[in-house]
Amino acid sequence: MNNTVLIIGGYGNFGRFISTELAKTSGIKLVIAGRNVTKAQALIQQLKTSPQTSAQLEACELNIYHNLAERLATLKPTVVIHTSGPFQNQTYHVAEACIQVGAHYIDLADARQFVAGIADLDKAAKAKNVLVCAGASSVPALTSAIIDNYLPVFDQLESVDYAIATAQLTNQGLATTAAVLSYAGKPFSQLKAGKPHTVFGWLDTRKRKFWQLGARLLGNCDIPDLALFPQRYPSIKNIRFQASLEVKLLHRCLAIFSGAVKLKVLPNIQSWAKTLLSISRLFDFLGHDNSGFYMELSGTSNAQPKTVLFEISAKHGDGLYIPCIPSILLTQKLLSGATTDRGAKACMGLITLNEYLHALEPLKIDWRETL
Numbered sequence: 001m002n003n004t005v006l007i008i009g010g011y012g013n014f015g016r017f018i019s020t021e022l023a024k025t026s027g028i029k030l031v032i033a034g035r036n037v038t039k040a041q042a043l044i045q046q047l048k049t050s051p052q053t054s055a056q057l058e059a060c061e062l063n064i065y066h067n068l069a070e071r072l073a074t075l076k077p078t079v080v081i082h083t084s085g086p087f088q089n090q091t092y093h094v095a096e097a098c099i100q101v102g103a104h105y106i107d108l109a110d111a112r113q114f115v116a117g118i119a120d121l122d123k124a125a126k127a128k129n130v131l132v133c134a135g136a137s138s139v140p141a142l143t144s145a146i147i148d149n150y151l152p153v154f155d156q157l158e159s160v161d162y163a164i165a166t167a168q169l170t171n172q173g174l175a176t177t178a179a180v181l182s183y184a185g186k187p188f189s190q191l192k193a194g195k196p197h198t199v200f201g202w203l204d205t206r207k208r209k210f211w212q213l214g215a216r217l218l219g220n221c222d223i224p225d226l227a228l229f230p231q232r233y234p235s236i237k238n239i240r241f242q243a244s245l246e247v248k249l250l251h252r253c254l255a256i257f258s259g260a261v262k263l264k265v266l267p268n269i270q271s272w273a274k275t276l277l278s279i280s281r282l283f284d285f286l287g288h289d290n291s292g293f294y295m296e297l298s299g300t301s302n303a304q305p306k307t308v309l310f311e312i313s314a315k316h317g318d319g320l321y322i323p324c325i326p327s328i329l330l331t332q333k334l335l336s337g338a339t340t341d342r343g344a345k346a347c348m349g350l351i352t353l354n355e356y357l358h359a360l361e362p363l364k365i366d367w368r369e370t371l
Contacts, residue, residue: 002076003027003078004077005022005031005079006072006081006103007080007083008033008080008082010032010034010081011032011042012034015083016043017320018324018328022328023057025054025055028335030055030056030058031060031075031077032044032057032059033060035062035063036061037061044058044059060075072097072101073101076101077098077103079103079106079334079335080094080104081106081107082108085110085175085178086111086178087107087115088111090114092117092120095134098130099130104131105132107135108327109137110224111179114134115135115347118346119344119345119346121344122343122344124344133330134347136326137323138164138293138323140224140229140347142322144229144349145353147297148348148349148353149353153371154301155300155306156235157236158237158238159236160229160236160238160240160295160296161295162293162294163218165210165216165246167289168245168247168250168283168284168288168289169284169289170319174274174277177274177277181269184268184269184270185202185203185258185260186200186262186268188200188222191226191229192237193237193238201220201258202254202257202258203255203258204219205251205255210311210313211311212290213291216246218243218244219242219255220241221243225241228348232348246287246288247287293322294311296308296309308371309369311368314363315366318364321363322360325351326347329355330347333350
């Protein structure tokens, strides 16, 4: 049986960790692909020095915008993991090429419309008996797993409030920077009092204390959950997601830029990603590599108000790996036959919270629940 796993961007911030973990899987061929084959080869040489590596390794030069379907037909992958963002302006051409050659497709997209719209490929994916899964990342894979886990605690779940506190020293990817800048100052909707409510990216600044981190500033972020959760959890009336830059000066500057975009004083600042990323590196001396997350669920239980708080604290840069876990687990499930899910869908209901947390155990990551 062909068990070839192709990782597009397999040497990048997220791809490197995914490659390292899947390289421990015996009986598979792992193809690390991207536009820079030298980087792919360098990672392979590094992986070969590890006694844990048991997969067959191969480097491949691959440009997703050049003859992709033909290249995939030659490589014959069983599973393709697409890590090369940002996804905000991408089409589904990579997923469509995977369907064409009969390969399962998994991506780490966090773009709202991209993930929410992947179901448009459902009929084509089922016709080829493959799984096409978008958003195999912290959002919505982890966030929906948390809600699914605690949903039985509630008679009715009414509000979901959550945020990510990023670490200055682990957010160095250009694609990630471009993604978070794409909605700076731009309007998007979130659910408030049961109705769509317009907010603006990186505005509505507030302060929140995070477990083991201290106080952080937070601002609005646009993620797939805001489109997906009202349908998946129809009792919810309020959804709020925000995020934080660790260095408060940088967070306030981003809020100012976002306000200027909202007022149309500035254009979309996504094109500034490379420059702003370089500038942000000058402030590394003010930052650390610890990050955090909280999700607060509110509703009723036995006709009484009920709240559940779930928190994560990641140390020594390991928070960077949390978004990588779903693609690793899904790939393992597909190769082993542990999942028979087919069709095109967002990454919800495919991984349980216990599975996710078990995969995090080797990392410097703690979590706690308050019921």
